[in-house]
Amino acid sequence: xxxxxxxxxxxxxxxxxxxxxxxxxxxxxxxxxxxxxxxxxxxxxxxxxxxxxxxxxxxxxxxxxxxxxxxxxxxxxxxxxxxxxxxxxxxxxxxxxxxxxxxxxxxxxxxxxxxxxxxxxxxxxxxxxxxxxxxxxxxxxxxxxxxxxxxxxxxxxxxxxxxxxxxxxxxxxxxxxxxxxxxxxxxxxxxxxx
Amino acid sequence: xxxxxxxxxxxxxxxxxxxxxxxxxxxxxxxxxxxxxxxxxxxxxxxxxxxxxxxxxxxxxxxxxxxxxxxxxxxxxxxxxxxxxxxxxxxxxxxxxxxxxxxxxxxxxxxxxxxxxxxxxxxxxxxxxxxxxxxxxxxxxxxxxxxxxxxxxxxxxxxxxxxxxxxxxxxxxxxxxxxxxxxxxxxxxxxxxx
Numbered sequence: 065x066x067x068x069x070x071x072x073x074x075x076x077x078x079x080x081x082x083x084x085x086x087x088x089x090x091x092x093x094x095x096x097x098x099x100x101x102x103x104x105x106x107x108x109x110x111x112x113x114x115x116x117x118x119x120x121x122x123x124x125x126x127x128x129x130x131x132x133x134x135x136x137x138x139x140x141x142x143x144x145x146x147x148x149x150x151x152x153x154x155x156x157x158x159x160x161x162x163x164x165x166x167x168x169x170x171x172x173x174x175x176x177x178x179x180x181x182x183x184x185x186x187x188x189x190x191x192x193x194x195x196x197x198x199x200x201x202x203x204x205x206x207x208x209x210x211x212x213x214x215x216x217x218x219x220x221x222x223x224x225x226x227x228x229x230x231x232x233x234x235x236x237x238x239x240x241x242x243x244x245x246x247x248x249x250x251x252x253x254x255x256x257x258x
Numbered sequence: 259x260x261x262x263x264x265x266x267x268x269x270x271x272x273x274x275x276x277x278x279x280x281x282x283x284x285x286x287x288x289x290x291x292x293x294x295x296x297x298x299x300x301x302x303x304x305x306x307x308x309x310x311x312x313x314x315x316x317x318x319x320x321x322x323x324x325x326x327x328x329x330x331x332x333x334x335x336x337x338x339x340x341x342x343x344x345x346x347x348x349x350x351x352x353x354x355x356x357x358x359x360x361x362x363x364x365x366x367x368x369x370x371x372x373x374x375x376x377x378x379x380x381x382x383x384x385x386x387x388x389x390x391x392x393x394x395x396x397x398x399x400x401x402x403x404x405x406x407x408x409x410x411x412x413x414x415x416x417x418x419x420x421x422x423x424x425x426x427x428x429x430x431x432x433x434x435x436x437x438x439x440x441x442x443x444x445x446x447x448x449x450x451x452x
Contacts, residue, residue: 070449102308102325113307114296123377123443124430131296131429133385171452178373178445179388183317191327194373194445235325236318249317251372251388253449255264258365 070253077167079184079244080141085109085162090205092159097241100188100234104135105164111135120197132233133193138182139163139229140173150223153210160209161202161220163229165190165240174227176250181235183247188238193231198224264447271361273378273438274335279303279356284399286353291435294382294428298329299358305329314391326427327387332376333357333423334367344417347404354403355396355414357423359384359434364442368421375429375443382432387425392418 083092087109104111115132117124124130139158144166148156158166167173178194203220207213240246277286281303298305309326311318318324333352338360342350352360361367372388397414401407434440 070451124383128381128430130383131385131427133429172450175448175450175452177450178371187322189318189324191325233325235327236322250450254369255447255449256366256369256371256444257264258369 068254072252073250075170075248075250077169077173077246077248079165079240079242079246080168081158081166081242082240083159083164083166085164090162090201092162092164094159094242097239098164099239100136100190101237102234104132104234108135108164109162110137110164134231135233136164136190136231137162137196137229138165138167138173138190138192138232140170140227141166141168142171143173143224143227143229147220147224147227151206151216151219153206153213153216156206157209160205161228162205167246170248174229176230176248177253179251180230181249182232183249184238184240185244185246186238186240187236188234188240189236190232191235193233195226196228196231198228202228262448266446267444269364269442269444271363271367271440271442273359273434273436273440274362275352275360275436276434277353277358277360279358284356284395286356286358288353288436291433292358293433294330294384295431296428298326298428302329302358303356304331304358328425329427330358330384330425331356331390331423332359332361332367332384332386332426334364334421335360335362336365337367337421337423341414341418341421345400345410345413347400347407347410350400351403354399355422356399361440368423370424370442370444371447373445374424376426377441377443378432378434379438379440380432380434381430382428382434383430384426385429387427389420390422390425392422396422 085092180192203217207216279286311322374386397411401410
């Protein structure tokens with residue numbers, strides 16, 4: 065039995081910032097624009113058509129070659145602010161947790177469904193694989209920026225549950241600029257409960 | 259506001275048959291096994307890391323290069339039987355509608371959510387993009403196999419709504435054989451209603 069089907073709709077968001085993390089780094093850096101190719105952000109630590117499986121895919125032997133569905137980390141300014149409040153810190157910078165796109169204007173961004181499409185003014189498009197899970201590595205990165213708060217390493221994992229943003233891959237190549245208005249296509253939804 | 263979150267679970271299905279459609283054809287042919295690469299089924303009409311946009315993507319100019327998320331058509335034996343009954347025909351062969359994998363044992367297969375993973379015994383894995391939409395081309399293919407029923411061209415589009423199976427792409431390379439038991443990982447679900 066299925067729940068009632070929710071129709072598709074399109075909403076809009078603003079790109080508050082774009083960031084990349086060159087290979088060898090974890091923290092990302094702001095740019096004016098990101099060039100997106102089918103590999104993601106060229107030179108970024110998460111770029112590539114393929115990647116090796118890691119601790120997030122315990123069902124594959126570590127290091128198994130697989131298609132890379134985690135090219136981009138999409139964050140919400142509103143969720144980051146909520147997470148900062150929950151952790152008792154003044155701000156959560158998207159760079160600290162390796163974000164690539166910071167959006168505003170989408171309530172509960174992390175709950176957007178898999179397959180959602182982001183359409184940018186340049187023609188670039190990103191397809192959402194789904195929500196990201198908060199990890200201790202990001203928590204440690206935050207802690208390293210807030211003196212005297214080693215608790216943030218684990219605290220982030222708790223505070224950012226279901227608020228860690230989205231992951232996606234490039235469907236159509238192009239550019240994304242800070243200040244862009246992005247159209248977000250949410251497909252028809254139904255819960256699978258059969 | 260979100261609906262209640264449904265936890266992740268893993269179910270199983272049986273691969274009743276595997277099929278391919280060499281380039282230049284529409285109808286698929288049964289094989290004993292399919293070799294899956296990152297391009298899909300090598301030589302198949304839907305293979306490729308990239309494809310050109312078509313009538314299913316009216317938001318892109320026709321022929322726009324894009325990542326190919328429609329490498330494989332995954333069908334349900336049970337749904338096909340329901341659709342056949344609704345159309346008043348004895349059988350709906352997966353070949354007629356260009357299926358690549360025919361599964362049995364999954365109720366309402368077409369409602370499985372985007373991001374669902376199919377794990378095959380060889381190690382091959384397919385990630386589901388989402389449900390397919392029935393088209394007149396498939397309906398015409400069915401009609402060409404059932405004398406005196408030109409109504410099936412449009413009849414299929416109506417009868418197969420939300421029963422047209424799933425589309426997906428190869429996450430991990432390997433082989434899929436008729437008779438395989440496939441594990442199906444359904445991730446945690448929540449409806450986005452914000």
